[in-house]
Amino acid sequence: MKTYARYSKWWIAAMLLLIVLLGVAVAEVCGWPFLAAPLEHALSTQIGQQVSFAADPATPAAQQKPFQLRLLWGVRLAVERIEISAPVWSRTPQLLLATNFAVNLSLVDAWRAYHGQDFSICRVTVKKLDVALERMADGRISTPLLQNATLPSVARWGIDAATVRYRDERTMINVVANLHSAAEPTVAPRSRDLPPQRKGVFNERGSSVAGQATVNGTFRGLPLTLAIDFGTGATPVTPGVAMGSIPFNLTALLGETNLALHGSLADVQNFSSFTARFSLAAPSAALFGDAMGIAMPSTDQLVSEGVLVKKGATWYVVVDKATVGASELRAAFAFETGSQTPLLSGQITVARLLLGDLGPMIGNAPTAASTTAAKSKGKSSAQPGRTLPYRHFDLAVLRAMSANVLIDVDEVQFNTPLLEPMRPLHAHLQLSDSILSLTNIETRSRFGRLHMSWILDAKQATAEWSAKLRWEGVQLEHWLKPKPGGNGARPVSGRVEGNASLWGRGRSTAEILATLSGHIHGELHNGQLSRLVAEVIGTPAATVWAAATPPHDTVRILCAAADLAIERGVVRPSLVTAEIDGFTAWIAGTLSLATETIDLRLLTAATPSSPRSLHTPLQVTGSFAAPNVVVSKVAIAAAVANSFFAPLLKAVAALIPGNENTGNGNAANQASSGCRAAASIGGATVNEITRERAK
Structure with missing residues (x-):
């Protein structure tokens, strides 16, 4: 009797275990459909927006499987249609809409995600993705998750097509990006219940990358057109290792500014590491600076080429060759964006500088190309009946960053045949706490020495400007040329000594000179x-x-x-x-x-x-x-x-x-x-x- 009772307990336990295993097997085969609602609720609570799973209307009713979940040897979730609602204040129909969405992650990462720890995702595949992101002028954002949380890293992506709409009232961005795969699905599915693994814009291990992306819209009131081609030859992606470098070609047109990039991108998700060669053509350096969030002076037409590198929060720019109007220069910069106040540091080496090319920097009348660009931004450099430049300085940019740049100029030309060039000229540009200073401006030669420094304080709505100038032993006969076509005689000669101390207030060159x-x-x-x-x-x-x-x-x-x-x-x-x-x-x-x-x-x-x-x-x-x-x-x-x-x-x-x-x-x-x-x-x-x- 006792033996029978003992065996009965084991049989009951075995039967219960068998029932549980059969239940798990049935649930695994059916895809755990009863977990769809709890998962929707959990994701809605985590994101702060309503999340819903549904069948794809484009799929025949007999073949529809809205929710499929696999928990053996890892977590694999496949949803025919997932939708995340937009905030109540938004005018967009939804925040996210994805069809044939699938995600794979390990059991360990699933455990970490459940407990709110950092985790990574092995693979994400999407047939079609539609995302609408917004940020309003008062700081409201489509989802606080993008602002406050650390997103998981994704080892491999597979996207056939995607549309991303982004509107930011603070930075005046309103664009629509479209991504398309250039390859057909070729990787066999792991399960008959899961959708095929697709070769998308960013694809699976062992296959090449091919895709295109286009961006159209406006940036700071200027029309923006951008195209990216992802070519073949990307580094294969191995399990557990971040995605390899992806070669790309990018062309962009912002107003009248043309930019071309040819390089490789190592971190697609976070955009934290890439290297590329660039070529740039813009009516003014200020327009390019606006696009990069860098305070750059208004100049004559800018054409440059070089290397652009991004590592983490720091940008590195090496300008192999650049021309501003007829001036020629080389430069090397580092732009650190990780701190609250971005810092631009580097050195500019100029072979030949024509002073007239920097006329727009102080608000002077630029060339026709620069004038068109200025008008497109609502600014004008010329005032009827006046000759002094009155266009307002962009003081807001000076308050948004810091700078520390050394300037070495081999030759400065004055754009007039009556004045000899200055050789050489050195200066130190600094921007800190809304104060722009150009100090140690010095040119020294056997024909004399000029020393100058000036400061522009942009803390208030009206800037305060001051300058000090000293000249010593300047031999006029070596600075003033004879009049062209004359008898070769110098109009005046001798040695000049002197100094000047000046100060004024205003929002433009004309206003400062008026005070x-x-x-x-x-x-x-x-x-x-x-x-x-x-x-x-x-x-x-x-x-x-x-x-x-x-x-x-x-x-x-x-x-x-x-x-x-x-x-x-x-x-x-x-x-x-x-x-x-x-x-x-x-x-x-x-x-x-x-x-x-x-x-x-x-x-x-x-x-x-x-x-x-x-x-x-x-x-x-x-x-x-x-x-x-x-x-x-x-x-x-x-x-x-x-x-x-x-x-x-x-x-x-x-x-x-x-x-x-x-x-x-x-x-x-x-x-x-x-x-x-x-x-x-x-x-x-x-x-x-x-x-x-x-x-």
Whole structure:
């Protein structure tokens, strides 16, 4: 009896185990359909949106299997149709809609996922995928899961076709992306109940990658068109190892900016690692910077090529060759996006820089291509009747990042045949805490040295700008070229020393100049003046005698100094005078940067001077856009007399002892105190005399 009872217990346990195993087997064969509703509820709770499984309407009713789950030797889920609802505030029909969706993961990863730990997915296959993602201006997002949670890594993907719609009101993005596979399904299914494993855009182990993606829409108000081709030859994917590199070709058109990339992508899901060669053509560097989220200056047309690498949150750019207008440069940058404030660091090496190519950077009028791009962004660089650039700076970009860039320029050209290039030039650009500074701007050569630094504080809505400039030992004869087609004579020569300190406030170059204050001081030593210039500015007698004085048709400048006082955009020469052999010259009047008007007079008098001998051979009035230059008839008559009497006077001057002009000596190297003494005529200053005459 006891033996029977003991065996009965074992039989009962065995029968129960058999029933359980049969139940599991039946459930496994049927695909665990009773778990569909609990899984829908669990996923809905986890995602925060309604998740539902359903049959695919395109599948015949007799063949429909809406939900299939396998739990032996791993978790394999196949759903004919899965839909995730959109938020109530969204205008899209759903957040996600996928057909013939299948996912495989190990039992260990399934356990980790159940307990909220990080996990990975072996394979995901989808026949058709439709996703709609949105972010509103107030911060609302389609699903908080994408913002707060860490998504699992996926070893292998298989997507036949996908459509992704993305709208972001903060970054002004509204695009639609379409992905298509270029291959037919060829991998045999593992089970008769599971759909075939498809070769999609990203495919299975041992097969090549082939697919296309197109993106159309708008970015920051500009039309965007993008195309990607995934070619063959990708590295095979092995179990347990992340996907291999996928070769790709990308072409994009953003407004008038063209970009082409040819490289390989190692991490498709997280987009954390890729290498590519690029070629870029844009009407301005600023447009490319907007697309990359980098503060870059407005420039003339930009064309460049090089290498682009992304590793984690850091971008690396090596520019092998770039042209901005007619300027040529090379560069290497690192852009770190992992911190709260992105940092751009690197070095720019410029072989030749034309200053006119950087005109748009300070708001100046760009070329036609740049102007079209500026208009497309709602900005204009030209104002009727004005010449100073008034287009507003993009101060918001300066507040969004930091920068530390070294600049080395071999040659700077001024876009005029009258000025010699500067060789070389060095500068250090820094952007920190909304303050943009360009310091250690220095060009040094045997012909002189220039040193400058300026700061633009963009913390407030109206930027504050300040600059300091110093020039030492600048030899004018090596900086100023003769006029093309002339006799080769330099208009003026000598050594210039001076400094300037300026400051202003505004949102554009024109606004800063309208509020400009500060002072400018300069002195000329060992100076000489061309006879052609003396013909216009000198008195008739002094002009003719200066033209006859050897050697090389030049006259000595005994002393020259300038002190300019600037207040609220108005420039007033407190001292601009030059004492030349035979006469003295002054500049009087005002120049307004706020109204862009000119009222300047060149005054000359024979030496020794007296108020009665003072006259005005040259006067400039009007506006910057339409200046009115008036030359005295007396000066014109002097030039005519010079051409008639100069040969005779030269012969007479050569006979006078001690008339040799060496261009040196104490008389040619006067201090500014001597010029201040020459600035008064009969005890009165030039400005006082001109004001008295105006009455």
